[in-house]
Amino acid sequence: MADRDDDALFRRNDVDARTRRDLDRRRRREPASRFWGAVALIGSVGWPIVLLATGGALLGRFLDARWDTGLRLTLSLLGIGTAIGTFMAYRSAREGG
Numbered sequence: 268m269a270d271r272d273d274d275a276l277f278r279r280n281d282v283d284a285r286t287r288r289d290l291d292r293r294r295r296r297e298p299a300s301r302f303w304g305a306v307a308l309i310g311s312v313g314w315p316i317v318l319l320a321t322g323g324a325l326l327g328r329f330l331d332a333r334w335d336t337g338l339r340l341t342l343s344l345l346g347i348g349t350a351i352g353t354f355m356a357y358r359s360a361r362e363g364g
């Protein structure tokens with residue numbers, strides 16, 4: 268029975284030492300992970316705005332050329348795409364930050 272208690276005590280100290288070592292490693296890595304997390308957040312915020320605004324402008328330009336409406340649909344769909352993209356970026360930033 269004494270051997271079992273000694274084994275448990277040894278394992279417990281080993282786990283504590285490994286945990287402290289892992290936490291120290293994580294603290295040393297922390298600045299880099301914050302940097303890449305910020306880069307990922309910027310990407311997740313920027314792309315929806317760019318893609319939806321561009322898509323709206325392209326679709327509007329196509330429809331304007333087809334129906335001969337000047338720039339009316341291009342500007343309308345550009346604004347709608349930008350608004351939806353901004354909403355999606357805001358939601359993404361709230362979830363990520």
